[in-house]
Structures are given as C-alpha cells and as structure tokens.
Amino acid sequence: MNRESAVYTHGHHASVLRSHRWRTAANSAAYLLPALRPGLEVLDVGCGPGTITADLAAAVGPAGTVTGLDPAGEVLEAARAVADERELRNMRFARGSVPELDFPDASFDVVHAHQVLQHVGDPVAALREMRRVCRPGGLVAARDSDYGGMTWYPEVPGLEEWLSRYRNVARHAGGEPDAGRRLRAWAREAGFAEVTASASAWCFATPEDCAWWSDLWAERTVASAFAGLAVESGLADSAALERTAATWREWGGHPDAWFLVPHGEVLCRTV
Secondary structure, eight states, rough: OOOOOOHHHHHHHHHHHHHHHHHHHOOOOTTTTOOOOOOOEEEETTTTTTTTHHHHHHHTTSSSSEEESSSSSHHHHHHHHHHHHHOOTTTTEEEEEEEBOOOOOTTTEEEEEOGGGGGGOOOHHHHHHHHTTTEEEEEEEEEEGGGGOEEEEEEEHHHHHHHHHHHHHHHHHTTOOTTTHHHHHHHHHHSEEEEEEEEEEEEOSSSHHHHHHHHHHHHHHHHHHHHHHHHTTTSOOHHHHHHHHHHHHHTTTTTOEEEEEEEEEEEEEEE
C-alpha cells in the first residue's frame, strides 16, 4: 500500500478507545501545556474521544476555543459527550483529517496532533497543511510514539514477535510506527525553521497498570482493525494472533511486569 493511502492501523474498537480515553493533556501533551493561555484558538487534529481536547479547552478557556477534528463520526459523538460532561462550552467539533484541512489559512494559534502522524501516508504533507492553518507566530505541536523504542520486562519472546509483526503491519498499511524519532526531521522537511524537539514516555509499572495495558493489547491483537490488517496482508493468521494475545496476558500477570512507551515531540513555530 502506498503512503498516500495509509489506513488507520488500530481502528476504533472498544479496546482502542479504552486506551484513548485514558489519555490526558498531563500524560500526553505536557510539552505543549506551558505554551497555552486563555484566549487562544486551538485545532486538535485526530482528537479521538476528546479527553486531551477537553483539557486543552480548559487551558485556553473561557475566551479561547478548541476545535476537535476526527474522520470518525462515532468518535466525535464520544468527544461531544466528554465536553457536555465537563460543561466545556468552548469546544467545537468537525469531521475531517489531514492532509486536507477544511479551514482557511491562518485560522488557529495552535494546531495539535497526538498519535496522528504515525498513521498518515505523507506526514510531511500533513505538517505543511497544519502549518497552513496556523497563524504567523503560532505553534504546530505533534507527539508520536516510537514502537522501535518500546521496551519491557520480563523479556517475553512472544512480545518481540508482536512488536515485529505490528511494525510490519503498520508499514504495510502505509504508516510509520517509529514516528517519534522522525518528528524533527519531518518538521524540518515541511519547512519549519524553528523546531523544538523533546521526548517523554508512558511507563506502566504497577500490577494494575500492567494488567490494564496487557488486557487492552491482548484484545486489540485479535479484535481491532489491526487483526484484520494482519490477516489480510498475510503477516499473521488467526492462530498466531491468539498466541500473541495469550502472551500479552501472561506478561501482564507477572509480578515484575514493566512497560515503557517512548514518544517524540515537536513544537514548531510558524512565521
């Protein structure tokens, strides 16, 4: 599959959305928070179920607004429910995605994307489009995980097989699973002259956290869009995916389980 026609590897299965709803600005956009202030206009590209979006709205409200953008209508309904539950009146929603944003030039002060560029066929074009809708002096912010940098303990061989398969499936679908390390290079190629790169991580280190992480990945392995892509591409069969799911649960029940998910981050100033 060519990179211009990338497919979202995870889809919107319940196991995927459980992970997405766990995300907050504190655990997933801390690098951006110091740059936010009341009154800013923010676009949240690929907002998903809206938990990060809501935190961004709280940071720029009440005068500022945040527009959550996602291609999946059912996910936008979940994001609207989050806005209603938190009584945030400065959240807006629109259906769409990069690299074609249906907004005029210079519409926003901040354009944010979390875990989006790894799933985009042409991340450089996506960043250019994000820059187009960002006002001069504004910020384009992106954070993506880096699957090649993930590490865990105990070193269960079946998880090495999972990681290799996931990266192959994601690339077959047209994405780049090791996006985190590439963000600065992509931003520079997109024409940003002022790029501040950083990194942060999710660390699952308690029995409860590891059980939650392993259970959702076990379910995701056999029931999400990833499973269908793996089988359709010939990179796995159902039996192999079931073995991987069992490995995830075995690892998650280990008393010494620990998992690290590294992320790359960029803040790109527009001119």
